[in-house]
Amino acid sequence: MTLDDVELRQLVPHVLNVLVRRGADFATAEDAVQEALIRALSAWEGELPSDPAGWIITVAWRAFLDMTRSDTTRRDREGRFDTEPPAGAAPSADDTLRLYFLCAHPDLTSSSAVALTLRAVGGLTTRQIAQAYLVPESTMAQRISRAKRTVSRAGVDRPGDVRTVMRVLYLVFNEGYSGDVDLAAEAIRLTRQLAALVDNPEVDGLLALMLLHHARSRSRTRPDGSIVPLADQDRSQWDTGLIAEGVDIAQAALARDQHGEYQAQAAIAALHADAPRVEETDWVQIVEWYDELLRFADTPIVRLNRAVAVGEADGALAGLAALAEVDEHVPRREAVSAYLHEKNGDLELAVRLYADAARKAPNLSERDHQTRQAARLNQLLRHQR
Amino acid sequence: MAKYLLLKHYRGAPAPGNDVPMDQWTPDEVEAHIRFMSDFAARLESSGEFIDGQALSPDGVWVRYDGDGRPPVTDGPFAETKDLIAGWMVIDVDSYERAIELAGELSAAPGAGGEPIHEWLEVRPFLATPPTVTQ
Numbered sequence: 001m002t003l004d005d006v007e008l009r010q011l012v013p014h015v016l017n018v019l020v021r022r023g024a025d026f027a028t029a030e031d032a033v034q035e036a037l038i039r040a041l042s043a044w045e046g047e048l049p050s051d052p053a054g055w056i057i058t059v060a061w062r063a064f065l066d067m068t069r070s071d072t073t074r075r076d077r078e079g080r081f082d083t084e085p086p087a088g089a090a091p092s093a094d095d096t097l098r099l100y101f102l103c104a105h106p107d108l109t110s111s112s113a114v115a116l117t118l119r120a121v122g123g124l125t126t127r128q129i130a131q132a133y134l135v136p137e138s139t140m141a142q143r144i145s146r147a148k149r150t151v152s153r154a155g156v157d158r159p160g161d162v163r164t165v166m167r168v169l170y171l172v173f174n175e176g177y178s179g180d181v182d183l184a185a186e187a188i189r190l191t192r193q194l195a196a197l198v199d200n201p202e203v204d205g206l207l208a209l210m211l212l213h214h215a216r217s218r219s220r221t222r223p224d225g226s227i228v229p230l231a232d233q234d235r236s237q238w239d240t241g242l243i244a245e246g247v248d249i250a251q252a253a254l255a256r257d258q259h260g261e262y263q264a265q266a267a268i269a270a271l272h273a274d275a276p277r278v279e280e281t282d283w284v285q286i287v288e289w290y291d292e293l294l295r296f297a298d299t300p301i302v303r304l305n306r307a308v309a310v311g312e313a314d315g316a317l318a319g320l321a322a323l324a325e326v327d328e329h330v331p332r333r334e335a336v337s338a339y340l341h342e343k344n345g346d347l348e349l350a351v352r353l354y355a356d357a358a359r360k361a362p363n364l365s366e367r368d369h370q371t372r373q374a375a376r377l378n379q380l381l382r383h384q385r
Numbered sequence: 386m387a388k389y390l391l392l393k394h395y396r397g398a399p400a401p402g403n404d405v406p407m408d409q410w411t412p413d414e415v416e417a418h419i420r421f422m423s424d425f426a427a428r429l430e431s432s433g434e435f436i437d438g439q440a441l442s443p444d445g446v447w448v449r450y451d452g453d454g455r456p457p458v459t460d461g462p463f464a465e466t467k468d469l470i471a472g473w474m475v476i477d478v479d480s481y482e483r484a485i486e487l488a489g490e491l492s493a494a495p496g497a498g499g500e501p502i503h504e505w506l507e508v509r510p511f512l513a514t515p516p517t518v519t520q
Contacts, residue, residue: 111477112433139430362510362512
């Protein structure tokens with residue numbers, strides 16, 4: 001029998017809560033659990049202990065005592081804790097929820113909240129988090145210990161709420177796959193766990209949104225990393241199991257009639273997932289959901305995406321009219337403009353806009369994608385002349 | 386979170402406010418400048434925003450392919466090359482505003498007379514990985 005990495009990491013919030021219940025302070029307890037986790041990863045390679053949770057708790061508690069002792073020795077040469085653990089109440093589901101809230105504390109910057117959540121709730125090691133975000137391990141270690149200091153200073157009584165937690169999980173999901181950790185899968189695992197802890201249709205909406213997007217992950221990029229736009233994706237590669245689950249969760253959430261931005265985004269994703277061929281996409285309904293989404297989150301990005309949907313539902317001119325209302329400076333505006341102008345038959349203008357879009361692309365694969373679009377249209381224009 | 390490159394130029398940037406070449410500073414002024422730079426990097430390390438920083442020699446050379454089986458051609462340095470990179474720092478910060486704030490602080494490194502150089506630094510965003518959710 002072996003315990004995989006995810007099962008091991010699932011123990012982390014529980015173990016952390018056991019230590020806190022025994023009287024350990026959050027920051028030191030969290031370091032102690034990380035220490036125990038790293039030891040478990042090497043010690044358990046050959047053989048699994050009969051009680052993995054008990055093993056981790058024991059090792060983490062000893063690590064906590066060592067950390068506290070060296071601390072107190074320096075301060076006043078007086079041990080505060082016995083080796084015999086004080087009796088603490090068993091942690092409950094509420095403790096795990098409080099841990100989520102604490103790691104998404106409003107005083108934290110989003111990157112700090114992300115890092116702390118991945119370590120204290122997700123049970124990832126500092127090295128894994130550093131690799132995923134392409135920063136040196138020492139930088140990530142500093143970011144996490146700083147985040148814990150901020151949380152301790154601000155007081156654990158005023159943690160974040162479910163909205164800040166959802167924001168953090170959404171950010172983790174959006175980071176995608178990097179290093180040896182699939183952050184999208186990890187975000188889904190943590191959101192699934194959160195959905196089991198709270199009764200909130202928006203959390204369900206977020207989970208559905210993630211599942212529906214994750215279902216398409218295989219078809220979204222080619223093996224060389226280049227982007228495949230939604231219209232060109234091989235829909236036979238979509239994960240129908242994840243889609244069915246995402247659609248079910250989204251429908252159940254929406255039926256409760258407490259709509260919000262994540263549910264609206266999930267509805268849009270579900271409508272895309274529902275179309276066996278791109279030509280069968282229900283763009284009219286998608287536009288309606290974008291209108292709904294605007295009520296909750298009126299951002300230039302939502303308006304930009306809505307313009308694309310309007311272009312499909314009501315034609316390129318309607319799309320261009322919707323685009324005219326969108327802030328000039330929103331990223332990817334040129335890309336959408338190029339697409340709509342091409343659809344409208346104005347290839348000369350579309351070529352210039354694709355080139356603009358490539359220059360302003362926020363990442364490499366989008367830049368390459370827009371460059372290819374410009375090259376494709378240029379070739380077409382040369383043949384026409 | 387986004388990564389930015391802060392570029393320091395030997396030449397090519399607009400002239401700084403306190404434009405006395407470093408070789409004409411007093412030894413104390415040079416020391417103060419070096420200390421400022423290392424303190425700045427250390428501060429970013431402790432805030433979890435530091436990725437990398439390097440200084441470059443001004444002696445660069447141009448290299449190009451010269452055909453199959455032939456060694457690369459080297460040439461230069463060309464006097465007309467206007468831009469010369471002196472060094473860089475890569476930071477990983479929460480916002481564009483934070484990147485600008487830090488570049489502003491770095492530009493306040495002390496120079497002649499212990500006064501800030503007001504040096505122009507170039508701030509360049511990295512082309513990042515694409516987000517998962519793009520509708």
